[in-house]
Amino acid sequence: MSKVIIIGAGGVANVVAKKCAQNDSVFTEVLIATRTVAKADKIVAEIKEHMPDSKAVFTTATVDADNVPELVKLINDFGPKMVINVALPYQDLTIMDACLETGVHYLDTANYEPKDVAKFEYSWQWAYQDRFKEKGLMALLGCGFDPGATQAFTAHHAKHHFQEIHYLDIVDCNNGNHGKAFATNFNPEINIREITANGRYWENGQWVETQPLEISQDIYYPKVATRKSFVLYHEELESLVKHFPTIKRARFWMTFGEAYIKHLNVLEGIGMTSIEPIDFRGMKVAPIEFLKAVLPAPESLAAGYSGQTCIGVQAKGIGKDGQPKVHFVYNVKDHADCYREVQAQGVSYTTGVPAMIGAMLMLQGEWMQPGVWNVEQLDPDPFFDAMNKWGLPISELADIELVKD
Numbered sequence: 352m353s354k355v356i357i358i359g360a361g362g363v364a365n366v367v368a369k370k371c372a373q374n375d376s377v378f379t380e381v382l383i384a385t386r387t388v389a390k391a392d393k394i395v396a397e398i399k400e401h402m403p404d405s406k407a408v409f410t411t412a413t414v415d416a417d418n419v420p421e422l423v424k425l426i427n428d429f430g431p432k433m434v435i436n437v438a439l440p441y442q443d444l445t446i447m448d449a450c451l452e453t454g455v456h457y458l459d460t461a462n463y464e465p466k467d468v469a470k471f472e473y474s475w476q477w478a479y480q481d482r483f484k485e486k487g488l489m490a491l492l493g494c495g496f497d498p499g500a501t502q503a504f505t506a507h508h509a510k511h512h513f514q515e516i517h518y519l520d521i522v523d524c525n526n527g528n529h530g531k532a533f534a535t536n537f538n539p540e541i542n543i544r545e546i547t548a549n550g551r552y553w554e555n556g557q558w559v560e561t562q563p564l565e566i567s568q569d570i571y572y573p574k575v576a577t578r579k580s581f582v583l584y585h586e587e588l589e590s591l592v593k594h595f596p597t598i599k600r601a602r603f604w605m606t607f608g609e610a611y612i613k614h615l616n617v618l619e620g621i622g623m624t625s626i627e628p629i630d631f632r633g634m635k636v637a638p639i640e641f642l643k644a645v646l647p648a649p650e651s652l653a654a655g656y657s658g659q660t661c662i663g664v665q666a667k668g669i670g671k672d673g674q675p676k677v678h679f680v681y682n683v684k685d686h687a688d689c690y691r692e693v694q695a696q697g698v699s700y701t702t703g704v705p706a707m708i709g710a711m712l713m714l715q716g717e718w719m720q721p722g723v724w725n726v727e728q729l730d731p732d733p734f735f736d737a738m739n740k741w742g743l744p745i746s747e748l749a750d751i752e753l754v755k756d
């Protein structure tokens with residue numbers, strides 16, 4: 352039915368490509384374009400080896416996604432209906448510009464972040480609203496798991512369970528073990544920038560700032576474990592409090608093990624997580640970019656990764672019957688199952704599957720509408736059906752408060 356371009360060939364792109372290969376009645380021709388084309392070639396070779404029955408036709412190309420003219424040429428040569436951007440947040444705006452110029456739809460999994468300022472927010476991408484609307488094009492922002500599925504979970508709470516949501520807690524537990532002393536589960540540079548930044552949550556109409564990892568609580572993750580979890584700022588909080596103005600408090604919690612925090616503290620203490628370039632043998636090098644080169648690539652963690660992820664959203668407020676209510680919506684995914692299915696670890700898998708689903712719902716017309724959209728603005732029902740079908744089954748838990756005030 353549709354031609355698409357996937358930009359990037361890292362851990363998440365590997366999953367998006369393989370789920371497109373499984374869903375070959377929707378994704379008939381796929382071009383994987385990235386900086387290091389050998390990584391795209393490897394993904395295509397694995398698809399041929401592990402999914403010989405897929406009718407989707409895959410090709411690869413080299414592209415510098417920071418360069419708009421290069422992107423425009425790539426898109427014009429291939430002629431896709433949409434671009435799935437799973438490169439890095441730094442490339443969001445150049446890829447959106449190229450989509451506008453060539454008249455194709457756009458989807459990504461993380462909001463724009465300038466490379467030289469550790470700051471991410473939707474303002475840059477929301478500013479494209481009129482241009483996408485005028486051209487009759489859709490841009491779907493942040494359609495991974497968190498952001499992404501977590502916003503569909505919130506929309507589901509609002510549509511099916513609550514008159515008013517007052518308290519929202521997004522919880523993200525990785526209870527997996529990859530056997531390495533220190534590694535990040537997705538792009539190290541982006542991940543470390545997120546965790547070492549100050550925490551922030553929404554309360555009574557304003558943002559409350561915390562020190563990094565200052566607030567913690569033991570949270571029970573159903574079917575997985577009770578784990579110490581920390582408040583950190585996550586991008587979907589910004590759009591959720593905008594689109595659900597009844598929310599009085601919104602927080603995001605993530606688990607980190609003691610060893611992880613110890614390594615991070617040391618790396619930060621000696622300046623290795625800094626984005627400020629230093630002079631090294633006549634070159635300018637940002638320590639965090641050097642650190643990324645030293646750490647294991649996220650996709651290399653997949654073989655032998657054990658344990659599960661559990662990501663969910665707890666809502667508290669006034670239920671549809673007018674009574675106080677608490678409700679939890681979540682998914683549990685096993686790392687080893689992900690590896691068996693698409694040679695990936697759970698964090699890449701839980702991001703890549705919603706990206707494929709978002710693209711499918713756009714291409715099939717269920718979600719397609721001109722403008723720039725966040726996931727919670729769209730109907731969660733077809734997304735839930737597709738999550739259950741494509742490997743991320745959703746569970747619900749009523750009347751138990753997992754995250755305390």
Ligand code: NDP
Pocket residue numbers: 358359360361362363364384385386387390414415416417437438439440442460461493494495496497498499536537538539541649650698701702
């Ligand atoms: P990786 O670092 O594994 O992969 C990124 C890919 O993008 C690499 O193949 C890289 O190329 C390519 N790339 C980087 N810069 C350019 C460029 N200028 N031109 C072309 N290609 C480029 O990251 P992940 O796969 O782990 O993450 C991908 C995205 O998903 C990130 O934006 C991340 O923030 C997001 N994410 C979202 C989550 C969610 O739940 N919403 C969760 C996890 C991640 P090269 O191989 O040469 O380095």
